Amino acid sequence: MQSFGTSARVGYDSSAFYDRKIYAEPEEVEDGSSEENAVPELNRLYAHSxxxxxxxxxxxxHLMVTSPPYNVGKDYDEDMSVEEYRRFLTEVWEETYRVLVHGGRACINVANVGRRPYLPLSAFITADMIDVGFLMRGQIIWNKQASAGSSCAWGSWRSPSNPVLRDVHEYILVFSKGDFARQKPECEQKQATIGRDNFLEWTKSVWEFAAESA
Incomplete structure (x- = not known):
């Protein structure tokens, strides 16, 4: 039997790792029901919060994907403090938790903003999602370097004493509700259409594709 952490794709016993105190608290949450309800109407847009x-x-x-407003002065933004902004988003996370099925996924695309100070929106959202009751599944680094320009922050050009980092990535935060797995009903037992190569590529924690102009 191989020890946990081997480089090859071989069988190993990871129980010693998950028995450590860092995993002492139960993570799976009983949310009251695993029964799924039908959506009243498909392919319809609702123009409200x-x-x-x-x-x-x-x-x-089954799946929620979003990129929330960053509260940085866009036409659709409001001018909120960090705490107001987090409460504003948490109302959406709580409602998302309600409508997701047991084992359903929530994926949030977000970038960190600012420099003085640097605001880790990804960390704020992760903490708030966990507080709501979501299980953290991982985070994808969206590497946008292919479409990044050559600009730098004023005053930092070739300054080794106080360089300012240029973010060329965003995050896609992945969560699930209630369970790490989702038992599909018999009526949904369909054959997967994703190919081997795409599956191996898209399950990596770093994605690389150019960004579209906002």
Missing amino acids: SSSMHELPDNSV
Whole structure:
């Protein structure tokens, strides 16, 4: 039997790792029901805040993907403090938790912002999602270097004493509700359509593709 952490794709016993105190607290959350409800209407857009998705019943959505407003002065932004901003987003995370099925996924694309100070929005959102009850599944680094320019922060050009980092990445934070797995109903037992090479590439924690102009 190989020890945990071997480089090859071989069988190993990881129980010693998960028995450590860092994993002492149970992570899976009983959210009351694993029964899934049908969405009343497919392929319809609702033009209002996701903090109240009253059109959707509990436990009805399998996947949520979003990139929230960054609160940095865009036309659609409000001028909020960090705490106000986090409360604003948490209302959406709580409503997302309600509508997701047991084992459903939530994926949030976000970038960190600012320099003085540097605001780790990805860390704030991760902490708030866990507080809501989500299970953290991992984070994908979106490497946007292919579309990054050559600009730098004023006053930092070739300054070894106080360089300023240029972010060429964003995050895709991945969470699930209630369980790390999702038992699909028999009616959904369909054959996977993703190929071997795409599966191996897309399950890596770093993605590389150019960004679109906002």
